[in-house]
Amino acid sequence: MDGRTPVSAVRRVQELAVNGFDPPAAYIVKDSGTGPVVDTLLSVPVIDLSILTSSSTSSKEKEEEMEKLRSALVSWGLFQVVGHGIPIELLDDVREVAKEFFDLSMAEKKRVSGVSEDGTVDDLEGYGADSIFTKDHVLDWADRLYLLVKPQDQRKLKYWPQKPNNFRELLHEYSTKSSMVAETIVKKMTELLGLEENHFISLYGDQAIEYARFNYYPPCSRPDLVYGIKAHTDGGGITMLLQDKEVEGLQVLKDGQWIKVPILPHALVVNIADQMEIMSNGIFKSPMHRAVTNSEKERMSLVIFYSLHYNDEIEPASALINETTPRLFRKVTVRDYLSVFYPNYLKGERAIGWAKV
């Protein structure tokens, strides 16, 4: 990473938003604006995880829920999960503490920033906004707090806010509980693919990588011209997202149409990411998704990314490859994949083509 001085690295979108002026050119989308979301009868699948985990549900119910999960993974790559077992109070508390963090003064927030005062991006972790690698990528209307959560001994606590004072504890607790949910879901995915139970274990084992990203989207006077986060797929294995409790914004691309992901206040949104698309030989889809802003209300989301370790090699499971379903992807290291992924992500393009055979 070189040390150029991008406007967004010095200023935060929150600072740009307070004056209510039109967004600067660097944030404005180049095509014809953010465009309409099609009204459709299609609705994002909702999976009740408790049906799959409880000993008191019948095998018929379990089969039906597994079938729903299979169809969600194959045709959407994104679904909402209820019955996940994370206490509602914890979800509310972690959202609240994150909101309190973004409400702190700019000086206080910048104490946990990976960006120096002169705008040099020292570290992608910490409080920051989009980092600029190329001049031509359009900036997102968002500020972020990005923290490595696992492996635990690699946490950079200097970027973990000490204010609000229960922030660290709540993030730790939330991420521990959400890892367990991720583990359950990944095991069910393994079962659906007919693979050996531990096939994807490195997604949540000791060496797995887990990042938390708090996205803060200030209101924008021209939501028709900017994205909170531009269309992208995620680069990890799977992603778990806690939406704002009141303000919508997330959309997923399904069969060429952008579809809103409605708010279910205590559900988690789970999406497949690129590593899993590769390992499942394209059976599970890593969907394009994006978030839009609005002119009245700030919005926040908390996203946890689960990735294999950088040194791991990923490739389609051999049991999924045969004469009728040929191998779609090469063997690549996670490190190489992510190094191709990131510049593409910033440009709003998919990287997965690079890993195709």
Ligand SMILES: O=C(O)CCC(=O)C(=O)O
């Ligand atoms: O804020 C959202 O709803 C989407 C965030 C997201 O997709 C991401 O951080 O990768």
Ligand SMILES: [Fe+2]
């Ligand atoms: Fe995402």
